[in-house]
Amino acid sequence: MSSSILLVEDEPLIREAFALRLSERGYQVTTATSAEEGLVALRTSPPDILLLDIVMPGMSGLDLLREIRASDLDIPVILLTARGTVKDAVEAMRLGAFDFVAKNIDMDELFLSVSNAVRFLALSREARYWTSRESGRYSLDRMIAESPAGASLRDQVAGLVENDRVTVLLQGETGTGKEYVAKVLHYNGPSGDRPFIEVDCPAIPSELFESELFGYEKGSFTGATGRRIGLVELAEGGTVLLDEIGDLPLPLQAKLLRVIEERTIRRVGGGAPFPVNVRFMAATHRDLRVAVKEGRFREDLFYRLNVVTLAIPPLRERVGDIVPLAERFLHLSAQTFRKKILRLSPAAQKLLKGYSFPGNIRELSNLVERAVLFCSGTQLEPGHFPSDLRSPAHEPLPVAIPDDPDPRTLLLPFRMGEDTLDGVERRLIADILARSGGNKTRAAQALGISRWALDRRLKGDQEEAESPGNDPS
Numbered sequence: 001m002s003s004s005i006l007l008v009e010d011e012p013l014i015r016e017a018f019a020l021r022l023s024e025r026g027y028q029v030t031t032a033t034s035a036e037e038g039l040v041a042l043r044t045s046p047p048d049i050l051l052l053d054i055v056m057p058g059m060s061g062l063d064l065l066r067e068i069r070a071s072d073l074d075i076p077v078i079l080l081t082a083r084g085t086v087k088d089a090v091e092a093m094r095l096g097a098f099d100f101v102a103k104n105i106d107m108d109e110l111f112l113s114v115s116n117a118v119r120f121l122a123l124s125r126e127a128r129y130w131t132s133r134e135s136g137r138y139s140l141d142r143m144i145a146e147s148p149a150g151a152s153l154r155d156q157v158a159g160l161v162e163n164d165r166v167t168v169l170l171q172g173e174t175g176t177g178k179e180y181v182a183k184v185l186h187y188n189g190p191s192g193d194r195p196f197i198e199v200d201c202p203a204i205p206s207e208l209f210e211s212e213l214f215g216y217e218k219g220s221f222t223g224a225t226g227r228r229i230g231l232v233e234l235a236e237g238g239t240v241l242l243d244e245i246g247d248l249p250l251p252l253q254a255k256l257l258r259v260i261e262e263r264t265i266r267r268v269g270g271g272a273p274f275p276v277n278v279r280f281m282a283a284t285h286r287d288l289r290v291a292v293k294e295g296r297f298r299e300d301l302f303y304r305l306n307v308v309t310l311a312i313p314p315l316r317e318r319v320g321d322i323v324p325l326a327e328r329f330l331h332l333s334a335q336t337f338r339k340k341i342l343r344l345s346p347a348a349q350k351l352l353k354g355y356s357f358p359g360n361i362r363e364l365s366n367l368v369e370r371a372v373l374f375c376s377g378t379q380l381e382p383g384h385f386p387s388d389l390r391s392p393a394h395e396p397l398p399v400a401i402p403d404d405p406d407p408r409t410l411l412l413p414f415r416m417g418e419d420t421l422d423g424v425e426r427r428l429i430a431d432i433l434a435r436s437g438g439n440k441t442r443a444a445q446a447l448g449i450s451r452w453a454l455d456r457r458l459k460g461d462q463e464e465a466e467s468p469g470n471d472p473s
């Protein structure tokens with residue numbers, strides 16, 4: 001369906017010309033001749049986008065914008081001005097206008113701004129859809145925390161949810177639930193209905209980092225054919241999670257620091273800086289204090305992020321949570337795969353409680369999903385899990401060959417009839433990750449794949465299993 005636009009403009013010639021040209025482009029345009037008339041139209045039938053002249057007799061465009069901001073109307077407003085002064089532009093941005101466009105006969109700038117607003121609307125509707133879907137999934141009551149370490153983490157999270165402006169640093173090994181905790185904090189807080197945007201720092205190429213995060217202006221580099229909104233702006237009112245921030249190169253750390261300190265952003269290629277109202281969270285598997293000492297992480301950024309630090313314990317230190325978590329994953333997977341598996345047998349529980357989980361909760365979730373797939377009865381037994389979990393020493397496989405002088409050589413045992421290709425891949429990845437100290441970038445290098453491909457392998461199986469209608473039968 002085409003987007004609807006309300007055009008509020010007192011000059012008849014401009015109003016009619018703009019309305020005609022926008023209708024020709026497929027927009028549904030209605031008009032109002034004054035801000036007062038516009039206000040009535042907004043209340044009776046709110047449009048997708050508002051085009052608003054600034055200077056009008058009586059109530060001005062900026063007055064109307066103030067009224068809109070004070071109400072619960074949430075629509076992008078593009079201000080039109082004949083003069084295009086910097087003072088008006090700054091005031092417009094301060095009041096939360098989406099854009100500021102000089103009235104011009106060729107209208108190219110206005111068309112570009114309207115199509116940006118349409119893209120922004122589509123993205124924020126998508127974010128709202130996910131927000132409503134996700135908020136139940138990440139409710140504080142559903143957070144599994146039966147072990148003492150888990151309960152202490154949940155208490156800390158519960159104490160923080162109401163304070164939705166404090167910067168939080170989440171530190172923990174891979175797969176411990178850093179992103180999960182960040183979402184619990186976001187969705188249970190006062191801004192839980194606003195967007196949650198995750199930025200996977202190492203996955204964004206350095207040269208694109210600034211434009212992805214802060215957006216860019218038309219013509220700021222080859223290929224920048226129009227203005228683009230960045231991820232930080234998209235999170236307005238909500239949260240930006242900077243994932244694996246410890247892997248960010250120093251020059252980019254400086255750029256982030258400025259935004260976190262000043263709470264303003266400037267799009268690449270110019271334009272006035274404008275305020276953003278977002279909460280920053282950061283996650284890392286690294287010890288940032290050590291990284292600071294080694295000169296790999298800026299001390300000033302560390303102190304900005306380290307307002308509150310949550311240390312997410314590894315699963316081996318939360319043994320009491322293993323079975324409840326496994327049961328949660330069992331029910332989810334059984335639903336997805338439409339199987340009537342009801343429980344974990346006592347022997348399977350014992351097996352899981354004795355395993356060290358180098359890949360933490362994500363590894364547990366993957367193991368249970370696979371077990372559910374292989375199970376044809378009503379309960380999961382030890383036999384549904386890979387054999388290396390059942391070996392007494394839980395030696396992570398593959399292993400280094402003792403006599404081989406080259407420590408890079410690994411041995412990959414494969415028991416026919418018991419192991420699977422998937423299982424070998426999973427163990428190889430878990431082993432290389434453990435050998436890389438949980439550093440996914442180094443692990444990906446050791447495996448000869450990109451960091452992105454490694455993430456896909458770690459997360460992909462899970463997403464595939466969660467997607468509706470994914471029934472292997």
Ligand SMILES: Nc1ncnc2c1ncn2[C@@H]1O[C@H](COP(=O)(O)OP(=O)(O)OP(=O)(O)O)[C@@H](O)[C@H]1O
Nearest residue numbers: 143144173174175176177178179180181361362365
């Ligand atoms: N307390 C919990 N209750 C239920 N599920 C959880 C909990 N903690 C984590 N999970 C699940 O475990 C999986 C891994 O968690 P998550 O992706 O948050 O880990 P991470 O530490 O951010 O990983 P990485 O370092 O690899 O980015 C996710 O599927 C998440 O939903």
